[in-house]
Amino acid sequence: MPKDIFNTLFNLPSELGGQVTSLFSDSTIKIAITGLSRSGKTVFITSLIDQLLHQNRLSSVTTAHSAFKTTLKPPLHNVRRFDYYTFIDKLKNEQLWPDGTDAISHTLLEFESKSYFSFMGNSTFTVEFIDYPGEWLLDLSMLEYSYEEWSVKTLAWLRGLDESEADAYVQSVDSLSSNSVGSDYELELHTKYKTLVTNLKAAHYSQITPGRFIMPADLANDPMLLFAPINGASPKLVKVFKQRYDKYVNEVVKGIHLEHFKGFERQVVLLDVIESLENGYACHKDMKAGLKSMLGLYDHEDKNFLFQWFSPSIKKVLFVATKADQVAASQHANFATLLEEMVSEFRRELDISHIETETQIVSSLKSTTTIEKKYDGKQLSFVRGILEEDGQLHDLYPGEMPSQFPTKASWQKDNYAFKRFMPPKRSYKEGEALEHINMDKVVEKLLGDLL
Ligand SMILES: Nc1nc2c(ncn2[C@@H]2O[C@H](COP(=O)(O)OP(=O)(O)OP(=O)(O)O)[C@@H](O)[C@H]2O)c(=O)[nH]1
Ligand SMILES: [Mg+2]
Numbered sequence: 001m002p003k004d005i006f007n008t009l010f011n012l013p014s015e016l017g018g019q020v021t022s023l024f025s026d027s028t029i030k031i032a033i034t035g036l037s038r039s040g041k042t043v044f045i046t047s048l049i050d051q052l053l054h055q056n057r058l059s060s061v062t063t064a065h066s067a068f069k070t071t072l073k074p075p076l077h078n079v080r081r082f083d084y085y086t087f088i089d090k091l092k093n094e095q096l097w098p099d100g101t102d103a104i105s106h107t108l109l110e111f112e113s114k115s116y117f118s119f120m121g122n123s124t125f126t127v128e129f130i131d132y133p134g135e136w137l138l139d140l141s142m143l144e145y146s147y148e149e150w151s152v153k154t155l156a157w158l159r160g161l162d163e164s165e166a167d168a169y170v171q172s173v174d175s176l177s178s179n180s181v182g183s184d185y186e187l188e189l190h191t192k193y194k195t196l197v198t199n200l201k202a203a204h205y206s207q208i209t210p211g212r213f214i215m216p217a218d219l220a221n222d223p224m225l226l227f228a229p230i231n232g233a234s235p236k237l238v239k240v241f242k243q244r245y246d247k248y249v250n251e252v253v254k255g256i257h258l259e260h261f262k263g264f265e266r267q268v269v270l271l272d273v274i275e276s277l278e279n280g281y282a283c284h285k286d287m288k289a290g291l292k293s294m295l296g297l298y299d300h301e302d303k304n305f306l307f308q309w310f311s312p313s314i315k316k317v318l319f320v321a322t323k324a325d326q327v328a329a330s331q332h333a334n335f336a337t338l339l340e341e342m343v344s345e346f347r348r349e350l351d352i353s354h355i356e357t358e359t360q361i362v363s364s365l366k367s368t369t370t371i372e373k374k375y376d377g378k379q380l381s382f383v384r385g386i387l388e389e390d391g392q393l394h395d396l397y398p399g400e401m402p403s404q405f406p407t408k409a410s411w412q413k414d415n416y417a418f419k420r421f422m423p424p425k426r427s428y429k430e431g432e433a434l435e436h437i438n439m440d441k442v443v444e445k446l447l448g449d450l451l
Contacts, residue, residue, distance in 0.1 A: 028126045035270030036206050037134025040322035042098050045129050046087040047364035047434050054433040060440045065451040066114045073108035082107035082131050095423045101133040102217040104260045135211035139253045141293040147242040151229035169196050176233040193228035204279040206290030224248050266316045273321040273338050274418050281411040316356045319343045324437050325363035326418045327398050328381035329370040334401040336361045358445045363437035367421040388420040
């Protein structure tokens with residue numbers, strides 16, 4: 001029953017609806033934390049757990065709701081545990097970011113909320129967060145395509161990129177004939193494609209499949225991965241590649257990747273707006289297309305892919321732009337507008353499917369401070385933080401964020417270059433949570449109705 005209706009029927013203050021409705025709802029709420037690679041998923045989950053466990057930087061949440069306690073539960077059998085303790089130790093005590101993720105992991109947080117009426121007993125519910133290597137998320141789109149369809153789509157994408165290495169790969173595909181058969185051809189094409197996508201990834205393109213070509217993890221050197229997108233000129237080569245593609249899609253994408261996503265009710269989509277801005281029009285467009293595909297939003301007429309993949313249970317999607325601390329606080333309003341612009345089309349589509357959406361800019365770990373300085377007679381907002389490139393503390397003028405993304409013609413990559421920062425060098429009191437920007441708002445938007 002919706003919280004508002006329940007409250008009206010029983011004449012309860014709105015802040016009580018969450019704990020009452022949670023008594024009647026399923027006791028485990030599955031939340032998938034998704035986003036393209038390096039968008040900040042692992043740091044975000046670590047901070048979210050840290051904020052919920054300690055609550056000393058969540059005052060807006062704790063004052064709006066009745067008291068709640070959060071406990072980290074032992075992992076489910078058969079799934080890997082999200083290693084909160086190692087990550088938080090690294091961030092707080094070593095002042096280092098965690099490594100990129102190479103496996104799917106889960107975490108369970110149990111909530112106990114103080115009930116309004118003592119006779120009712122406290123309400124409890126569990127939230128399960130899923131962390132995922134960003135590279136693998138786009139593979140879910142492969143579920144919708146046969147090998148031939150995937151090849152046509154991928155080759156068309158490569159043709160449209162205007163990158164010489166992509167053109168060279170397409171040319172080698174175009175030069176195939178019915179005589180192009182045998183393991184030498186297979187290996188050569190696979191190696192060329194794998195090198196190409198690895199380089200495109202480094203050049204900030206997003207729509208890369210299969211993810212295991214870039215982050216193979218336990219499948220490194222598995223012969224199943226020996227395929228690449230080609231045309232129909234060599235039916236024998238197509239047959240071999242198709243068999244491997246089908247095996248990959250069935251055993252890895254369906255059998256492993258999709259399994260972890262079944263039945264989630266809420267999804268957080270992390271976006272790196274700054275990366276999108278600083279790498280130019282082509283990468284921005286590609287990132288949006290990658291996100292769209294990751295959300296399962298396709299322009300097909302006959303299927304509702306979102307529901308097909310992600311089960312009909314999804315109710316809420318929260319789009320979060322991370323790393324807001326890379327710019328000065330004065331730029332946050334524009335930062336939020338850029339996020340809105342990036343996701344407005346997705347929000348419309350989700351809305352039609354009755355899925356609630358929200359947006360939020362955050363910094364999971366605030367690594368800079370905004371300081372006002374006079375420069376050339378003008379008062380400017382600088383950021384102070386430890387630069388990743390030299391490990392030293394700097395005061396930098398990070399520049400201004402535009403209020404909208406530039407057009408293709410006006411987009412000058414060099415206008416936008418933002419620095420990367422390390423976690424701040426400081427000591428934490430016992431039980432002190434990570435310093436953040438807006439993680440309290442994330443908790444409210446994601447879980448507020450349950451508290
Ligand atoms: N300044 C700043 N940088 C951040 C923050 N969160 C993440 N980063 C940066 O983003 C990088 C990637 O963060 P992760 O959390 O590992 O990203 P991920 O999405 O889990 O990446 P994959 O596991 O590779 O998909 C970090 O190494 C940091 O450089 C933040 O709150 N502030
Ligand atoms: Mg990660």
